[in-house]
Amino acid sequence: MKTKMTNRQKQAIRTKNKIFDTTVSLISENGFDNVNIEDICKTAEVSVGTFYNYYKSKNEVFFEIYSRADHYFEEKVHDKLEKESSPEVILDFFDYYAHYCERTGVRTMTQMMSADNKNFIKEGRYMQMLLIEILEKALNTGQIKSPKTPSELCDFYFMVARGVLFDWCLHDGAYDLKTRMKECFELIIE
Numbered sequence: 313m314k315t316k317m318t319n320r321q322k323q324a325i326r327t328k329n330k331i332f333d334t335t336v337s338l339i340s341e342n343g344f345d346n347v348n349i350e351d352i353c354k355t356a357e358v359s360v361g362t363f364y365n366y367y368k369s370k371n372e373v374f375f376e377i378y379s380r381a382d383h384y385f386e387e388k389v390h391d392k393l394e395k396e397s398s399p400e401v402i403l404d405f406f407d408y409y410a411h412y413c414e415r416t417g418v419r420t421m422t423q424m425m426s427a428d429n430k431n432f433i434k435e436g437r438y439m440q441m442l443l444i445e446i447l448e449k450a451l452n453t454g455q456i457k458s459p460k461t462p463s464e465l466c467d468f469y470f471m472v473a474r475g476v477l478f479d480w481c482l483h484d485g486a487y488d489l490k491t492r493m494k495e496c497f498e499l500i501i502e
Contacts, residue, residue, distance in 0.1 A: 327358065327362065327366070328366045330356050330358070331352065331356050331358060331362075331363055331366055331367065331373065332373055332376060334352055334355050334356035335347070335352050335356075335370065335373040335374065336373075336374070336377065336416070336417075336420055337355075338351060338352060338355060339374060339419075339420060339423055340417050340419035340420040340423070341419065343423065344370075344374065344423050347370065348370070349363055349369075349370060352370070352373075374423075374424075375431055377416060377420070377424070378431045378434070378437070381412055381439060382437050382438035382439050383438075384408075384412055385408070385412075385438055385439045385442055386438050386442075388408075389405070389408045389442070390442060392404070392408075393405060393442075393446065397455065398446060398447075398449055398450030398453065398455040398456060399450065399455060399456065399501045401446050401450075402443075402446060402447070402450070402456075402469070402497065402501060403494060403497055403498065403501065405442070405443060405446060406469070406473055406493050406494070406497050407490055407493065407494060409439075409473055409493070410473075410476075410477075410489045410490040410492075410493040410494075411490060413477055413480075413489060414485075414489050414490065418480065418481060418484060418485030421477060421480075421481055422481040422484075425474075425477065425478050425481050432470070432474060433470075440466055440470065443466045443469065443470070444462045444463055444466045445462075447462035447465045447466055447469075448462040451465075456501070469497075469500070472496060472497070472500060473493065473497075476489070476492055476493050476496050477489070479492075480492065
């Protein structure tokens with residue numbers, strides 16, 4: 313049984329979300345290097361001390377995007393990927409991935425697309441573990457044939473997805489990311 317949150321706990325969540333949303337918005341508008349903590353606090357209407365109560369740095373806020381993406385896949389996507397056809401499930405998985413990236417915004421995603429950013433390839437993230445589970449099922453049922461392991465296929469598929477995402481960023485979001493992602497994965501899965 314879940315315990316009911318107090319008003320104070322609810323307010324703390326709202327404050328943290330406000331800081332997060334403000335930071336992402338400012339970085340998206342102005343670029344990561346052109347935003348400082350004072351700007352974030354002023355726009356979010358919180359004190360610098362309040363900011364540091366929730367986050368250690370601007371980087372920590374920015375990289376929370378990854379943990380929120382994993383949470384999104386765990387809470388919202390996982391149960392929706394229960395179909396018989398594994399190739400179709402893989403297409404759906406990357407449709408959700410593209411949707412999340414579009415929702416995050418092309419400017420924010422452009423800021424994230426850096427060789428210095430290793431969060432895309434960090435092992436043990438929920439998103440990757442879910443895809444490995446899907447690929448394992450597809451390989452075991454023969455719906456996908458590959459000499460690669462589910463983990464190796466997962467790495468390959470995400471490499472392709474990041475390539476599509478990078479191209480979308482290069483074109484400043486000029487095309488529908490979900491459509492392009494689907495086109496690319498339909499070719500790969502065939």
